Amino acid sequence: MLRSIFNNMLLKMQKRYDYDVRYQQDILKSGLGPFLKFMGFQSMASHAGSLPVDVLYAARIRAIIWDDCGPCTQLVVNMALEAKVEEDIVKALVDRNFNRLPEHLALVVRFTELVMAHNPEADDLREEIRSRWGESGLVSIAFAISSYRVYPALKYALGYGKACSRVMINNAAIAPGRG
Incomplete structure (x- = not known):
């Protein structure tokens, strides 16, 4: 049942x-x-706290792209669009175009990628994130970064990993940008 x-x-x-x-x-x-x-585990992955939706999806999209370039990324992009993140912002997040991102989202993208790379330069950005969104915002971003890595790893371990593919954002196909 x-x-x-x-x-x-x-x-x-x-x-x-x-x-x-x-x-x-x-x-x-x-x-x-x-x-x-x-x-x-899904409850951790879905945690948003009081973060603005664009900030949350900046961390989620860049974290998922780190380990996946296919269906998992497409799913998160679709969820971001459904959550009303502006299409131009989603495109800029996927193709890692800092020139089209507001400063606060570029900060989250840089922080996410430095954390994923285990780069100690994330320490300085962590303090800036903490000052903008508080400890609870930092925790929400940390949950997004860490939990969104699990899905591709789980899928690949179970034999469902896919080859890289372009991400569709409405009618536009974009290759995920890598740091």
Whole structure:
């Protein structure tokens, strides 16, 4: 009964975002325990706190691009657009165009990439983020960075990794920019 309910939830997500949920279905097939742990992880990944939506998606998009250049990135882009992040901002985040990003989003992109690279230069930017959005904002950004890396790793480990592909933003195809 629970498996059926969870599977229906996954199928709704698949339809809503045109996203392959087979890896999640495999987790569910392996047992309710592992699936419930995966769902528990989802609460961390979906945490936004009081961050503005564009700031949150700046961290999410750049974190997912670090480890994925295909369906996971497309899913996060679609979610950003659904959350009303401006299309031009999403494009600039995907192709890493600092000239088209407001200063606060460029800060988040730089911070995200320095954290992903384990670069100690992130320390200075961390303080700037903390001063702009407080400790809770820093935690929200940290959750976005760390949790959005899990999805590509999980998919690749389960055999669902995909080759790189262009990301569609409405009618425009963009190759994700790498730092």
